[in-house]
Amino acid sequence: MEEFTALVTWPGAPLTDSLVRKSLASLHPSPKVVTSLSEELRKSPGNLLQWANYDSMEHELTLAPPPSSKVLSSSYTIRKALIRKHYLSRCIHNYLTKHPDSPLSDAAPKTWELELSFADELDEMWSDDLWDLGQELDSGSDKWWLLKPGMTDRGMGIRLFRTKDQLASIFESFEQDDSEEDEEGDDQGNDTSIATSQIRHFVIQEYLSKSLLLDPAEVPLDEQPKPPLQDLRGHKFHLRVYCVASGALTIYMYTRMLALFSGTPYVAPTAGEEGTENVDVNADLAGYLTNTSQQKEHGEASVRLFDELIGCHILPPHQPGRPDEASASKSPQPRPSRAMGVALDAEAVRASRKHETEKRSQAQEESILTAADVEDIKNQIAEVLGETFKAALEMSVHFQPLPNAFEFYGIDLIVSHSEAPSPRKFQVHLLEVNSEPAIELTGPRLTWILEDVFRAMGKVCVEPFFSKSNSTDTETAVDAWEVGQTRHELRKCLDVQVRGSRGW
Structure with a gap:
């Protein structure tokens, strides 16, 4: 890899600054790091990486690097089609008009x-x-x-x-x-x-009122005991999926996803008794919103790795004043029906017991989040991410990927129970796309996944760009990476070429 200079500056985001520096330190050779661009670097940047927040980098260098210079930047200059909710809504609407069979037709609320x-x-x-x-x-x-x-x-x-x-x-x-x-x-x-x-x-x-509800207490922290089934309460959560867009255009999904829980058990919103409007649900949105910023008082207790939730019970909404389903499930199982006074032979008894056992096993399996469920949800997300960026590409005024740029996004999605006649058990829904996501809210326990994804960005986005012109090993490895394959915990979701080698 060729030597290069790296601009690294993240005012107000010390964790991001630290993660970027660690990622660059893992490269060989590691670059010279600066916190601002001198006039000399602006005029003749040579090999320059701008891994900084949007407002701190020189976008003119990204759009038109000087001759004989190689400039790579950690943000696309124009990407409103993704990061502004009203633009994203319009972008998806326009795309679905042309592609009504897209998975976004189910994934976009x-x-x-x-x-x-x-x-x-x-x-x-x-x-x-x-x-x-x-x-x-x-x-x-x-x-x-x-x-x-x-x-x-x-x-x-x-x-x-x-x-x-x-x-x-x-x-x-x-x-x-x-x-x-x-x-x-x-x-x-x-x-x-x-x-x-x-x-x-x-x-x-x-x-989305039919969200998948789980209790994060089933994955206890600090060696706390796991609560009994009757004490579990369904909490709403959304998935934070980290996504890397590189060049013009490849999309990667980081497979280690976060589940960000509301700190309050979910209760379905209500207008009040007898249809009155005397209950202001907006007075306390803690049970309805899962934004980590609104759950500060609960800290890390509200954050889990999605994979950690495999085996957790799928729970109903909490209904104050009503017996829990878990308690109700303790009632005796009904005996096989038969006519009074009619004896069953041994074979009929065995068949009846087997049938009841299978029914109980099936009910128990349906109430547990399985590894197959998690894998299906991840597959849906990878498909939705690819379609979302394809939709943004068709809104070219507001999304213009460049071959000498990459960007790190936090994608928020929610999982709901599928409506019939869908063959899927769960349905993923896209909420929003965040540039420069608030990663500090992840908490110290899971900071290691941030270090992992930033290190992966260095390997996948930075290293190939500054590879020596006569060295094709890295470039060949990246080119051989097919959509659907996973490396460095990054699953490739989309790989397209936008209007030639210079992108937009």
């Missing part, structure tokens, strides 16, 4: 876009952009819906609603929060309010 600054603008939208949604709400359906700002993260501004009046009230509360912020200054605590004067783009998505 039903979504509407809206752009507004004041609550009273909703009145016109019900007869235009939101007409279909209005029909759903007016039908009296028991579905719930999520409002999400298009350009926020960490759960900011997310709200639940099920009626037009509730949605209007949410926007009115945003306007009130905006005026109160002007008067009182900074917000306090874990407030998720936003200012509509600063954010105009929103998406509305169908709330």
Whole structure:
């Protein structure tokens, strides 16, 4: 590998900075690391790696490196089609119009876009952009819906609603929060309010009410005892999948996924007794949202490796005041039915016992998350990632991959029970794509997987780029890596060439 200089700077992200430096130190030869580009390096960078946050790197060097220079950067310059919720929604909608049989048709929640600054603008939208949604709400359906700002993260501004009046009230509360912020200054605590004067783009998505529920306590930490079955409670969770996009364009999925749990047992949202609206579900969203940023008080207790959950019980929503299914399952098993006074021969007794045993075994297996379930979910995710980036490629104004760039994304997905007649037990749903994901929320226990994926990026993205021109070993190995194969815990999901060797 040729010698090169590496710009490494991550203001406000010391963990990322440390991971990048460790990854570079594992390369041979390791590069000279700088924290800023001198004027000389800008004019004549030579072999330069910019592994820095988006705002710290020189994008002009990425787009048009000087002659006789090789510049590799850790971010695509244009990628709004992926990382902005309203752009991603539009991108997937356009793609499904052309490719209705894509797996995204099941993986992308039903979504509407809206752009507004004041609550009273909703009145016109019900007869235009939101007409279909209005029909759903007016039908009296028991579905719930999520409002999400298009350009926020960490759960900011997310709200639940099920009626037009509730949605209007949410926007009115945003306007009130905006005026109160002007008067009182900074917000306090874990407030998720936003200012509509600063954010105009929103998406509305169908709330996935049949999510897979598990209890992270079944994978105890710090040598804590595993709770008995009757004490387990179903918690909602989402999967954080780390994804690497390289060049123009190859997509890799890191196979060690995180399950990020809500710290509160899941209870289905309710409008209140007898259809009244006297319960404000948005007063405490802890049980409904799984954003790690909103679960700080629970720390690492809410984070597990997805593979650690194999063997955990699949649980129902918690219903306060009702007996748990686990307790109910302790009731005596019914005996085989037979007519009073009619004796069964030995063969019939053995057949009956075998049938009952098989039924109990099947019920137990269906209530456990198996290794086959996890593998199927991973296969779905790999397929969804490939399709998502293919969709982004068709929105070329807002996603332009380059051969001399790569990028690390955190993909959030949720798993639900499949609807009939799907042959699958579970269905994966894409929530959002995050650039520069908040990896520090993973916690110290699982920092090793971050070290692993950053080291893999060095091997797969950086090393081949700076390989000596007369050395083809690394390039040949990468070229021979087929879609579906896994190396360095990275599974290749997509490998396409975008408009020649220079990409966009």
